[in-house]
Amino acid sequence: MDGRLLIFSGSANTELAKEIATCLRMTIGRAMIGTFKNGETRIKIHDNVRGCDVFVIQPTCTPVDHHLMELLLMIDALRRASATRVTAVIPYYGYAKQEKKTAGREPISAKLVANLICTAGADRVLTMDLHTPAIEGFFDIPVDHLQASAMLADHIYGLNLPNPVVVSPDTGGVGRANRFRERVGAGLAIIAKQRPEPDTAEVLEMVGEVEGKTAIIVDDMISTGGTLVEAAQMLNERGAAKVYACATHGIFAADALEIIAKSDLVETLVTNTIPQQAAAQAARVRTISVAPLFAEAIMRIHKDLSLSALFS
Numbered sequence: 001m002d003g004r005l006l007i008f009s010g011s012a013n014t015e016l017a018k019e020i021a022t023c024l025r026m027t028i029g030r031a032m033i034g035t036f037k038n039g040e041t042r043i044k045i046h047d048n049v050r051g052c053d054v055f056v057i058q059p060t061c062t063p064v065d066h067h068l069m070e071l072l073l074m075i076d077a078l079r080r081a082s083a084t085r086v087t088a089v090i091p092y093y094g095y096a097k098q099e100k101k102t103a104g105r106e107p108i109s110a111k112l113v114a115n116l117i118c119t120a121g122a123d124r125v126l127t128m129d130l131h132t133p134a135i136e137g138f139f140d141i142p143v144d145h146l147q148a149s150a151m152l153a154d155h156i157y158g159l160n161l162p163n164p165v166v167v168s169p170d171t172g173g174v175g176r177a178n179r180f181r182e183r184v185g186a187g188l189a190i191i192a193k194q195r196p197e198p199d200t201a202e203v204l205e206m207v208g209e210v211e212g213k214t215a216i217i218v219d220d221m222i223s224t225g226g227t228l229v230e231a232a233q234m235l236n237e238r239g240a241a242k243v244y245a246c247a248t249h250g251i252f253a254a255d256a257l258e259i260i261a262k263s264d265l266v267e268t269l270v271t272n273t274i275p276q277q278a279a280a281q282a283a284r285v286r287t288i289s290v291a292p293l294f295a296e297a298i299m300r301i302h303k304d305l306s307l308s309a310l311f312s
């Protein structure tokens with residue numbers, strides 16, 4: 001790629017964007033991101049981007065629609081300002097759980113969001129731990145899909161936990177949990193859950209031996225915290241000595257942090273794809289940074305180098 005590398009950030013996670021820029025020994029491009037008096041989002045890119053290879057960092061976390069709109073408008077502004085290539089860097093992709101219809105007359109929101117990002121003018125997407133990898137196929141442009149599991153697993157491995165067993169809190173996450181288990185050298189247990197209604201999790205059954213062991217629940221995201229706390233409760237009932245948890249995206253919606261704080265979870269490890277509230281610390285939530293991984297991916301994309309080495 002010939003154009004100069006530039007990085008811009010929406011308002012969703014400026015700390016992560018700054019960290020990524022620092023890893024790349026760069027500064028964030030200058031832009032005004034605000035709101036008109038009528039509530040519409042206002043964007044003005046201050047730096048010249050003509051002929052540049054531009055990366056816009058914006059996880060579409062809460063408030064999801066607002067952050068999505070900022071991203072779309074920034075891409076549009078950069079496109080119209082003659083950037084040669086625009087990559088949407090979306091560390092957390094909101095609407096990902098609505099990737100299929102579960103009943104009649106429902107939208108497939110994850111697909112619509114992908115259409116919007118393409119229509120706005122993005123040439124590529126760089127993201128992390130999509131709720132389901134099939135979402136990559138919702139885009140008709142290249143998608144580079146990073147995984148946080150190696151970083152999370154290495155952190156857990158470093159804790160030297162006695163007799164570890166990795167737990168998938170639902171059957172859909174077994175593949176993820178199994179890869180994690182291989183990395184930390186642990187056993188595997190699987191919980192079956194059901195959702196009687198949206199945002200409510202009910203544990204049904206568990207397969208695997210956890211008695212006297214250190215259980216590590218591995219998930220892609222923590223939203224209401226229901227899945228996590230229900231799983232932790234079952235693990236305690238089945239005799240687990242201690243329960244830890246890991247997830248890439250710490251959404252912590254509604255009173256998630258309060259219920260996690262009151263639970264028996266020793267520690268919940270998340271990444272900074274989403275900025276964390278001060279209350280996270282009181283809930284024994286620890287955050288590790290994905291900035292070095294995103295910085296490396298951005299540099300490799302800019303230099304047209306393979307990203308495969310980042311996935312191992």
Ligand code: R5P
Nearest residue numbers: 201221222223224225226227
């Ligand atoms: C479900 O399929 C996901 O992998 C997570 O388990 C889920 O999104 C967590 O949501 P909550 O924290 O609201 O139970």
